[in-house]
Amino acid sequence: MEYREDILGAPYEAAELPLAADEEGAVSATLVRRPVPGARQAVLYLHGYTDYFFQTNLADHFTAAGFSFYALDLRKYGRSLRPHQSPNFVRDLATYDEEIDEAVRIIREVDGHTRLLVNGHSTGGLVAALWASRRAGRGLVDGLFLNSPFLSMPTSPALRTLGAPAVQALGRLAATRKLPAPLNPHYVHSLHRAHKGSWDFDLVLKPAEGFPLYAGWLAAIQRGHRQVRHGLRVDCPVLLMASTASTTTDKWTPALHHTDAILRADDIAALAPRLGPHVTTVRIEGGMHDLVLSGEQARTQLFTELDRWLAAYFPPPAA
Template structure:
């Protein structure tokens, strides 16, 4: 493993993480990092669906607090997607455990950080929460920050009850069958500076129309949601943030700049207590789906709430403080 300058440029570095082959051939993930020299605190960010790491304002905030910043582009996403692969495709969300485990090993054992926060957005929030539940009791992470985690399908309960088993049956027979996608291109347009947003990112890695929606991937999401409803037993403090409002629209609407245009924020908040026994739920007025890319007032609130929670539940390691005063 070798870190080289990332596509974002210095001070970001990236390294390829080789993983076990699957039915499509060679597989790898990508670990991006921005180190804070001498820091023993770190955060590991996991992106959402149809996404990759580009949120440098998030990294700026964490590094200003003294955290080394790491981000994973999961297998078949963003920097890790290869021509022979079906974009974003897995048959079980537990497949991502391999790259998360390896990233955590590098952060802790190779780079020597003693305190680690796992930060997941949208599907990355679901993936990270499931991983943390499976790894409970091992002391691998000290807390979770979940930004609009994908804990529930943005449909009525009756539709989920019927749709989940149907998708699972299709996936069992034809996991790479392409299903009709409800991805709203206006959400990406609300973010990108060339459309109606303020952010710059690669539209080939995060296309507005998205990638094909595979039955196997959607079945894996339904399975993950069932696990959430049963309870995950995460044994570290969790900060869950969601917008105060959602919008479902197939046309452009200015409310996309002030609400979650992808998921149902109320449903996200309702599932929060099932994650573990120590969950803080914060609703962000005017928040977009990716809360850290919201308008200035909303993202200022996001970072203020994050700082307050970090001070309470992930303070500077006491052994560091002792060393400073010894």
């Protein structure tokens, strides 16, 4: 494995992680790192849906706190997406275990970190929680930090229940069928500096209209949600953060700048106790869906709460 300069530039490095091929051909993930010399603690970041790692303010905060920072662009996302692949597509969320396990091995065994925090946003939060539950008892992860994790569909319970059998059947019979569910572009517009936001990122890797929604992927998400509802067994401390409010709209509104415009924040918070026995839930006033990209006041609250939690569960190693 060889690191090269990342698309973000120094001090970020990236390495390709070759994975087992699937029905579409060769597959790989991308491990991005920003090491802190001598650090014994590390964080591994997992991005959301139609997303990739670009949140350098998050990495700045962790490295200032003495953590080496790592991020995975999962297979068929961002840096890892190849021309022959269907963006974001997997048939089972457990498929991601391969690249997460390999990233954790590198962080612990190759780079020598002794404590690991896994930080997942949105779909990455769901993936992280399911992975941590499957790896319970192995001592691979010492804590989870979940930023607006995708634990439930942003629809009513009745619609979720009624629609699930049809989606599961379609996922089995026509997994790559594209479903008519385009992403609302106003959320990305609320983030990007070229529109109405404050941040710079690649609109090819994170397009405002999103990528196609595949039946097999949606069926995999539904199965993950069912596992959460039935209860996971994450055995490390969990910090779950969500906004205090959500907005559902297909038009531009200033509320997009201070609410979760993708998921139902109340549903996320309600499901937090299903993750494991040791979960701390924090609601962020004025938080957007990706809380670390929220306005300054909300970001200040987020990082203050994160630091309080880290002081309890990830204190600096003794000299």
